[in-house]
Amino acid sequence: MDRRVAKTLALLEQAHLSLVVENGYDAVTVEDICARANVGRSTFYAHFTGKDDLHRRGVEALRHELKVHGAAASGDGDTPGLAFSLPMFEHARGHLDLYRALTGSRAGVVAMESIRQVLCEAVRAELSSVAATGSATAPPRELLVQHVVGAYLGILTWWLDAGAQIPPREMDAMFRRLMGEGLPPT
Amino acid sequence: MDRRVAKTLALLEQAHLSLVVENGYDAVTVEDICARANVGRSTFYAHFTGKDDLHRRGVEALRHELKVHGAAASGDGDTPGLAFSLPMFEHARGHLDLYRALTGSRAGVVAMESIRQVLCEAVRAELSSVAATGSATAPPRELLVQHVVGAYLGILTWWLDAGAQIPPREMDAMFRRLMGEGLPPT
DNA sequence: AGGATTTGGGACACACTGTTCGTTATCTTA
């Protein structure tokens, strides 16, 4: 790839990210991004169709990273369908700044939905290979997927917002127990 | 309240809602809303500071409705902390059009986060009155709250996106079982 | 070194925002 292009793209993505973190997605304009990146506005439009396009590509990169990161660790663990848990906790803690910046903002929602999709795919794949049989009263498998991922993202978001104080292993253990045994008895 | 004001507000909120459903939140402009509502743009700004303000008030109304709706039904049910489940399923099905329009769009995210907050408050209140004791390895109560609400919103969203075909009572039963006993054994 | 590509920056038309102001229509209340 042309060095100029690579440099321009890197500068733009970097400027975009920092501005979103500072001011929130909606408040950031193309002009702002170009100003911070020291890139001409016409150059911006030579690479992206608009602000959304730039953001979408960032999310795609995150999505890809999650996928390769999760694929390597799938298969371990005892409870079926929950192999993603520990690696994800650790990955999130590793990128704590990024995750916390995304949590809450509108831009973050897009990213979180992307993460949700990746996790759903992972759980779906694990679950389909294990629980093929379903009795009459058993919930649809897709409901299980949404249940697991919903609960997981709930505690993950809370954990990150609180600063990820609890160690990932403990979070993983609690999540697995809740999923395997249900809510603790009163 | 002055009849003229009441009429104007009703028209604007109605126009806003229908336009958001049709085109998505971001694509709707103040001009669009005024055009459909047959209201002068200056009149709009006499009542709202902008598009976000109008939307925020709509969400507040929803939030209030959920609160009074849920408070009436809290207390029944066997599993602690899950009293909100059945009423919420039924309420959502009653407003299926609205919920489905919100699901996925950026505007919907704001509304869903509001719903999440209301549910969290409900679960928190129920749970605090029941499980006061915590052993050393027990998860923090707030983690339980996020776990429950996350899982619930996961299956609720899925259910609504699929057209709410399954009866609310069945959804409620499956959710309660998953929460009480954990994932079904393989 | 030279041809190809990218960048920068100005200019342009366009759309939406948020405000102001004078006129007209409508409501409340006495």
Next chain:
DNA sequence: TAAGATAACGAACAGTGTGTCCCAAATCCT
């Protein structure tokens, strides 16, 4: 029902951001 208060209207305005175009200058690849 009459009068004063209040709200709606519509037009105009400045400001901001968007997306596109062009051409000259800088930079790259071979």
